[in-house]
Amino acid sequence: MxxxxxxxxxxxxxxxxxxxxxxxxxxxxxxxxxxxxxxxxxxxxxxxxxxxxxxPDDVKERSHDWDNLNALSNEISSIERQKSLSRLFKMHGFxxxxxxxxxxxxxxxxxxEWHFIFFEINELKDANNHxxxxxxxxxxxxxxxxxxxxxxxxxxxxxxxxxxxxxxxxxxxxxxx
Known part of the structure; x- marks a missing residue:
């Protein structure tokens, strides 16, 4: 075999x-x-x-992101909350x-003799492959x-x-x- x-x-x-x-x-x-x-x-x-x-640094989770999402709506602006939420979702995409x-x-x-094998995890799938x-x-x-x-x-x-x-x-x- x-x-x-x-x-x-x-x-x-x-x-x-x-x-x-x-x-x-x-x-x-x-x-x-x-x-x-x-x-x-x-x-x-x-x-x-x-x-x-x-x-990437620009989409890395920041220490205050979870605080922004867990805060009461009157404690933090909805803009700051939206930025934190957006960054957390982008982090997974990038x-x-x-x-x-x-x-x-x-x-x-x-x-x-040497062999170097490398890949990004998403390259191991057929879907959405470059x-x-x-x-x-x-x-x-x-x-x-x-x-x-x-x-x-x-x-x-x-x-x-x-x-x-x-x-x-x-x-x-x-x-x-």
Whole structure:
């Protein structure tokens, strides 16, 4: 039985990787099984994960927002109450949950094999997706000649930046349909 995620990571060169990513849809169970395999130590790759809840400053909840909504109508103006309510609703619309998974070759400091998978949570659904193919994840790895694993991971961890050099990979999670 084949693992769709392993099939993609096993690509020998970038041309094969691109071809495989066009034809293979990664199944959620295959992705999570591979993470468990790496965590068990039975795989030559280790797994790291980082995730961020990003809310733009102009729509972040302010300390007085809930006070404004809970106050009696004669204690605070309806304009202030409306601003607080609007900000709280906008916060959910502009919020991004971004997740990064790094699979890095164990005990190898020179030219290690590595794979960086990243996505925003809303990209895992077919509905309202920016990519015409629907639900997907992004992949950057050691086959991209201009990318360095330390730079990719540090940029993600420190600034939430993701590589511009990436491949979209179709993703199927039946629980998110």
């Amino acid at each position: 084949s693992n769709t995620f392993v099939d993609i990571l096993s690509s020998a060169n970038k041309k094969e990787l691109t071809k495989n990513c066009k034809h293979i849809e990664v199944q959620r169970n295959d992705f999570t099984d591979f993470i468990h395999l790496c965590k068990s130590g039975l795989c030559h790759l280790e797994h790291r994960i980082k995730y961020f809840d990003i809310v 919020r991004k949950y971004i997740v990064g998974h790094l699979f890095l070759e164990r005990n190898c400091s020179v030219n290690p 990519w015409k193919e629907g639900a997907h994840i992004h992949l950057s790895n050691y086959l991209f000649s201009n990318l360095n694993v330390a730079d990719v991971w540090n940029n993600f961890v420190k600034t939430h930046a993701t590589p511009t050099q990436k491949i979209h990979v179709r993703y199927n999670d039946p629980t998110r349909k």
